Amino acid sequence: MKVFREALIIFGFLTACLVFAEASKERYDNFKVLKIKTKNARQRQVIEELAENMKGFNLWHSDDKEVHIMVNPQKLIYLQNVTRSYQLPFQVMVSNVQSLIDAEQRAQSTDDLSFGWTRYYLLADIEAFLDDILAKYPEVTSHIDIGTSYEGRKIHGIKISYKQGNPGIFIESNIHAREWITSATATWFINQLLTSTDTDVRDLAENYDWYIVPVLNVDGFVYTHTTDRMWRKTRQPVEGSRCIGADPNRNSDSHWMESNGASSNPCSETFAGIQPFSEPEIKAVTDYVASIKERINIYLAFHSYSQVLLSPYGHTTEHADNHDDLMAVAKAYSDAVKALPYGTEYTYGTSATSMYFTTGSTRDWVYNEQGIRISYTIEFRDTGRYGFILPPIQILPHCEDTLAGILALVKKAKELKYLEVKYAL
Numbered sequence: 001m002k003v004f005r006e007a008l009i010i011f012g013f014l015t016a017c018l019v020f021a022e023a024s025k026e027r028y029d030n031f032k033v034l035k036i037k038t039k040n041a042r043q044r045q046v047i048e049e050l051a052e053n054m055k056g057f058n059l060w061h062s063d064d065k066e067v068h069i070m071v072n073p074q075k076l077i078y079l080q081n082v083t084r085s086y087q088l089p090f091q092v093m094v095s096n097v098q099s100l101i102d103a104e105q106r107a108q109s110t111d112d113l114s115f116g117w118t119r120y121y122l123l124a125d126i127e128a129f130l131d132d133i134l135a136k137y138p139e140v141t142s143h144i145d146i147g148t149s150y151e152g153r154k155i156h157g158i159k160i161s162y163k164q165g166n167p168g169i170f171i172e173s174n175i176h177a178r179e180w181i182t183s184a185t186a187t188w189f190i191n192q193l194l195t196s197t198d199t200d201v202r203d204l205a206e207n208y209d210w211y212i213v214p215v216l217n218v219d220g221f222v223y224t225h226t227t228d229r230m231w232r233k234t235r236q237p238v239e240g241s242r243c244i245g246a247d248p249n250r251n252s253d254s255h256w257m258e259s260n261g262a263s264s265n266p267c268s269e270t271f272a273g274i275q276p277f278s279e280p281e282i283k284a285v286t287d288y289v290a291s292i293k294e295r296i297n298i299y300l301a302f303h304s305y306s307q308v309l310l311s312p313y314g315h316t317t318e319h320a321d322n323h324d325d326l327m328a329v330a331k332a333y334s335d336a337v338k339a340l341p342y343g344t345e346y347t348y349g350t351s352a353t354s355m356y357f358t359t360g361s362t363r364d365w366v367y368n369e370q371g372i373r374i375s376y377t378i379e380f381r382d383t384g385r386y387g388f389i390l391p392p393i394q395i396l397p398h399c400e401d402t403l404a405g406i407l408a409l410v411k412k413a414k415e416l417k418y419l420e421v422k423y424a425l
């Protein structure tokens with residue numbers, strides 16, 4: 001009886017902890033995401049400025065045709081008035097953000113204890129997965145210590161190398177905290193490189209050195225699990241501001257803060273930080289990449305969402321000198337993905353022309369400052385039905401898309417002679 005009573009007390013305590021954890025989470029009941037059509041830069045700016053300057057709005061996506069903006073139910077009428085006065089047609093893309101988050105959470109509570117790709121994982125689970133892989137494949141894998149985050153977490157990476165003298169490919173993932181599909185894809189891809197028996201994948205695994213960082217923005221990622229699913233930035237406070245964090249993908253020292261490619265407002269989702277490399281995570285990863293730049297031929301930054309490959313530049317609409325090759329390589333990715341039974345369509349173009357001006361992205365920093373000639377941001381699924389909250393059931397199909405895309409991308413880059421070894425053997 002005593003045991004039963006103790007069990008009850010423990011059960012009660014655990015339930016209380018769970019309720020408390022849930023209660024401390026940011027909720028998005030009846031928050032909607034509107035897809036607003038814009039005809040010119042001025043109209044687009046009007047919507048973007050709402051997200052930047054007013055509470056209750058959060059920018060999900062923006063390109064030259066439409067803006068996706070999440071709105072607090074209390075601000076919905078205000079937003080509708082804005083769209084009416086500028087005559088901007090809109091549709092409701094997500095009618096209740098919280099219901100998407102709840103559905104995602106239900107998928108988390110499976111009793112399957114093995115690491116798989118039918119749900120999203122906590123940072124600790126992803127780290128345990130990496131440890132497992134490192135222990136299982138000690139001959140061909142090694143741990144990369146990227147550095148330490150603002151909150152003191154270690155940023156882990158993995159190098160996969162089957163032989164000496166390979167050209168290298170670097171994958172950065174989850175620099176934006178809420179883009180969970182990116183780290184799910186990175187871990188699946190690591191597993192494929194080590195376990196697949198497909199000849200094309202074996203070729204990919206064994207003839208290139210892979211440097212993969214599944215979760216770069218570790219603090220932000222943890223925060224999306226504990227507190228706010230929609231968090232994007234780092235977690236470093238900004239002196240003199242109530243707002244926390246910078247956009248880590250605007251923080252690198254390459255045309256930093258030029259051409260409205262980032263914001264100087266600490267409350268903005270695209271706040272560039274108080275100076276280049278102010279975010280410890282970005283300082284760490286860029287220092288690491290700089291130290292091995294001769295070994296890297298291709299840099300891929302995993303993001304979501306929009307289904308698009310973005311090449312340099314972000315700071316100007318001018319074309320990079322190998323623009324035609326960058327487009328040919330991106331087209332190969334897009335064609336290969338489209339050919340799969342899912343028929344997922346990826347577009348491609350330069351960052352500044354296809355999406356918006358961005359400065360200080362790692363993609364442009366490696367291209368401009370480190371001489372890595374093939375560099376893309378890849379915005380994963382979808383195009384707005386679920387946005388950042390891509391249902392777990394789509395993880396595996398999406399991973400297959402990505403593998404087909406990367407196979408074709410590497411093949412084309414090789415054909416165009418971008419995979420010659422750059423370091424002394």
Ligand SMILES: [Zn+2]
Nearest residue numbers: 176179303304
């Ligand atoms: Zn992103």
